[in-house]
Amino acid sequence: MTGPNTTNAELFEAARRVIPGGVNSPVRAFGSVGGTPYFVARAEGPYVFDVEGRRYLDFVQSYGAIIAGHAHPAITDAVAKAAADGTSYGAPTEREVALAERIANAAPGVEQVRLVSSGTEATMTAVRLARGFTGRPQIVKFAGCYHGHADALLAAGGSGVATLGLSGSAGVPPSAVADTIVAPYNVVPELDDQVAAVVVEPVAANMGLIPPAPGFLAGLRQACTEAGALLIFDEVITGFRLGPGGAAERFGVTPDISCFGKVIGGGLPIGALGARAEIMETLAPAGPVYQAGTLSGNPLATAAGLAALDLLTPIAYGELVARAGQFADGLRGVLTTAGFDAVVTQVGTLVGLYCGPAAEAGWAPADYDDARTTDEQAYARLHAELLRRGAAFAPGAYEAIFVSLAHTPEIIDEALSAIAAASTAATAS
Numbered sequence: 001m002t003g004p005n006t007t008n009a010e011l012f013e014a015a016r017r018v019i020p021g022g023v024n025s026p027v028r029a030f031g032s033v034g035g036t037p038y039f040v041a042r043a044e045g046p047y048v049f050d051v052e053g054r055r056y057l058d059f060v061q062s063y064g065a066i067i068a069g070h071a072h073p074a075i076t077d078a079v080a081k082a083a084a085d086g087t088s089y090g091a092p093t094e095r096e097v098a099l100a101e102r103i104a105n106a107a108p109g110v111e112q113v114r115l116v117s118s119g120t121e122a123t124m125t126a127v128r129l130a131r132g133f134t135g136r137p138q139i140v141k142f143a144g145c146y147h148g149h150a151d152a153l154l155a156a157g158g159s160g161v162a163t164l165g166l167s168g169s170a171g172v173p174p175s176a177v178a179d180t181i182v183a184p185y186n187v188v189p190e191l192d193d194q195v196a197a198v199v200v201e202p203v204a205a206n207m208g209l210i211p212p213a214p215g216f217l218a219g220l221r222q223a224c225t226e227a228g229a230l231l232i233f234d235e236v237i238t239g240f241r242l243g244p245g246g247a248a249e250r251f252g253v254t255p256d257i258s259c260f261g262k263v264i265g266g267g268l269p270i271g272a273l274g275a276r277a278e279i280m281e282t283l284a285p286a287g288p289v290y291q292a293g294t295l296s297g298n299p300l301a302t303a304a305g306l307a308a309l310d311l312l313t314p315i316a317y318g319e320l321v322a323r324a325g326q327f328a329d330g331l332r333g334v335l336t337t338a339g340f341d342a343v344v345t346q347v348g349t350l351v352g353l354y355c356g357p358a359a360e361a362g363w364a365p366a367d368y369d370d371a372r373t374t375d376e377q378a379y380a381r382l383h384a385e386l387l388r389r390g391a392a393f394a395p396g397a398y399e400a401i402f403v404s405l406a407h408t409p410e411i412i413d414e415a416l417s418a419i420a421a422a423s424t425a426a427t428a429s
């Protein structure tokens with residue numbers, strides 16, 4: 001069993017007995033990078049500390065749910081205060097209204113918001129809403145985009161079979177994805193009158209980090225408008241991370257439905273979807289599309305989310321962009337110096353890394369096929385050497401790299417020194 005002097009290895013062994021694979025979300029198991037996951041005891045600012053007392057400079061940041069740094073006092077205080085007043089009521093609260101207003105005021109095209117408990121729920125509901133609103137069955141998604149683990153959207157989260165209309169996971173029957181069409185990212189697909197919605201990560205941040213090609217998002221907007229389909233932006237990562245208006249604002253394209261998660265919960269479980277009132281009022285109880293949640297609009301999650309959004313001033317976004325830039329440039333520099341082949345991408349506050357030689361000078365990945373040319377073994381070597389030197393990258397080659405407000409210029413320099421040493425070691429091995 002677990003106790004005070006438990007090691008990562010002991011905990012992982014215990015975990016694997018009672019939790020499938022030892023984790024509650026697959027990437028955490030270190031399957032693709034090898035080794036034993038570190039079990040976190042606590043975290044503070046840019047650091048996480050494992051149960052063995054080791055400190056890691058953290059670039060995982062809960063896959064984007066953390067933006068102010070770990071255990072930010074404004075957020076932990078808000079959560080503690082909220083908890084003292086009760087943790088869930090099953091009745092509406094003032095903070096739900098406040099958070100919905102914050103999102104509606106910031107996100108282009110959003111007039112009303114429904115709060116849910118995860119990004120998966122947000123996209124799942126967005127699909128049902130689009131089908132209910134349009135009365136059409138089909139959904140177009142893009143290979144390599146991740147929209148959570150709902151049946152209809154798992155197709156081509158991962159493999160070429162999905163482009164054939166097959167499911168991306170065991171347990172998803174062909175019937176569940178029969179109306180899911182998978183298209184290559186950065187190419188505007190042709191739509192017909194059977195398409196309810198096109199769902200897209202407006203910046204693809206689950207196959208490394210791939211920016212939308214010039215005209216791609218505007219092209220989707222036009223194609224959807226012409227076909228009478230709804231455009232769904234999955235801004236679960238980009239929402240309030242690229243800026244208050246997310247990718248929609250950055251690229252000047254207004255979707256019909258926007259999905260949120262991660263940042264808007266300040267590290268607590270939350271998701272949200274928003275659209276103009278005409279669409280949102282199709283949702284129950286205003287309309288016929290059913291959706292509900294025992295913990296939706298949870299008092300702790302809304303308190304944490306509001307506290308996080310309060311910290312995200314224009315100055316804060318400026319700092320985040322500067323730090324992402326410092327990190328991306330520094331990363332390119334130290335990898336090149338070490339002779340470690342890689343391509344580093346950046347969109348505003350987000351950074352991506354592809355290991356392996358670029359196809360040609362100036363090459364950057366544009367779609368899932370490109371992304372999958374990444375050298376997963378080289379990434380695994382780099383990841384292990386980084387961990388050894390106290391820096392934590394995500395244990396998977398297709399995750400974006402996250403910096404937070406706690407990643408000061410000094411912290412980033414410290415990280416770059418570790419990365420320089422790690423990449424030299426990873427090149428030699």
Ligand SMILES: *Cc1c(COP(=O)(O)O)cnc(C)c1O
Binds near residue numbers: 146237261262
């Ligand atoms: C993380 C993520 C989701 C799923 O959110 P969960 O809270 O993990 O269910 C959906 N879409 C995108 C773009 C994501 O990055």
